[in-house]
Amino acid sequence: MKIKLDSVVKTFDTFRAVHGVSLDIESGELVALLGPSGSGKTTILRMVAGLEFADGGHIYFGDEDATNIPVRDRGVGFVFQHYALFPHMTVAENIAFGMKVSKRKRSPAEIDRRVDELLALVQLSGLGERFPAQISGGQRQRVALARALAVDPKVLLLDEPFGALDANVRRDLRRWLRTIHDELGITTLFVTHDQEEALDLADRVVILDKGKIVQQGTPEAVCRSPDNAFVMRFLGDANSLKAQVRSGKAEVEGFAYEAPGLSDGPAEVLFRPTDVRWTDERGSGISARILRVLDRPGSRRVIATTEGGQMVEFDASAQFPHRREERGFLVVDQPRIYAAG
Known part of the structure; x- marks a missing residue:
């Protein structure tokens, strides 16, 4: 699924968070939104998800104008920094939740099969009956990803997905997420303030400052040929x-x-x-x-x-x-x- 942002603007009260951002994300591409706090990256992600609505401009999913489509009808999977798992549900029940409330009706047997497939995909087979408090932070983030994938999203959105984890776990999960993306080929947009994370994971890095795109390109391009002093300083x-x-x-x-x-x-x-x-x-x-x-x-x-x-x-x-x-x-x-x- 291709995503296009066309001159998107977002204002909160008197503060403009996003200044006319235009961005094309190709189908199957993994793009990182990278920037300091307050640069607008999470606001852009939330507008793509439908959790915030743009004050100006348009957001397209393929040829469809999705600017004002409600979040549940956009076909996106969303992974938050702090997991947002239901603590009273088992791992398997967390993964199954989206399928049970979806407009697309599935039989209990079909849901069970899909949960087993996803547990295997995220390398958590055998842990379906545990509760979130009984597994590690890295495992919880894998459950959150499995839950996002359960509804067969057109687009996968990740907001600082590894920010709550320690450095070694983050590195392992970065490699694992890249492998999962290459296997599934879902168009993926993720937000991070961690330069190493963006450069390791993304096909393309979009660098933001004060609600504007200041440079975008492959990891090699933004590292080797920074367009301005801000990018040069920000990337190391x-x-x-x-x-x-x-x-x-x-x-x-x-x-x-x-x-x-x-x-x-x-x-x-x-x-x-x-x-x-x-x-x-x-x-x-x-x-x-x-x-x-x-x-x-x-x-x-x-x-x-x-x-x-x-x-x-x-x-x-x-x-x-x-x-x-x-x-x-x-x-x-x-x-x-x-x-x-």
Whole structure:
């Protein structure tokens, strides 16, 4: 099922949460909505589900305008962060619930067969008679997914599905969810603020800020070619140095980087800690002084300051020979230069 958002707007009282978002999600695609708190990602998901209605624009499921269709008639499966399981029902009863109240009538035997299939799919065979309190958090989230899949949804929606779980369980469930998606091929939209989760799982990542899409693309595209300083900072550690652009060059404390296409004026040079080298070769980079060398398993993190007092952190090998107060030069291998906001 293809999903299309066409200039969708949502306002709460005087606060506009979503500013004219347009997005196409292909049938069978797994798309992550990624952004900080307040960026509009959960509001978009709830509008797709029918739990919130748009104040402007349209939402299409295939060729059908679903903007004002009630949630129970949209054919979506929804998985919440905190499971939302019925504590007084067994695992099997939780999974069966949606089928029992659905407009599509199924016999008890058909429901039982489907529950057994889903328990096997989510690797919980034999646990159907347990109650939610008797299984782990990771298992409860699998039950929540099985319940969402029980109604044969056209679209699967997940709102921070692993946010309540510890790091190791989250990693395991991410891999498992990707396997399930590849097997079933259901169009899936999920919300997360966890960059690693989005990059590991999604076919395409949609990055939001203040209710607007600021970039979308494959995980490789958004990581390797950030469109702006916000994306660069949001997707990982980033150093930032103040610069001045003059005639296609960005000058930082006497050292210049190529900046084709940028207008003259203030700018910033952003780069990852992995994209910096330390050298004693004068003229090859920005003059700096080492403040601290922090040891890590298998590597070192170096904190330095430029002559102008700008801080830079970079990663070095465990054999990095330099020490506090030594002077040298910072060589930036992949600088990204943006006009100052």
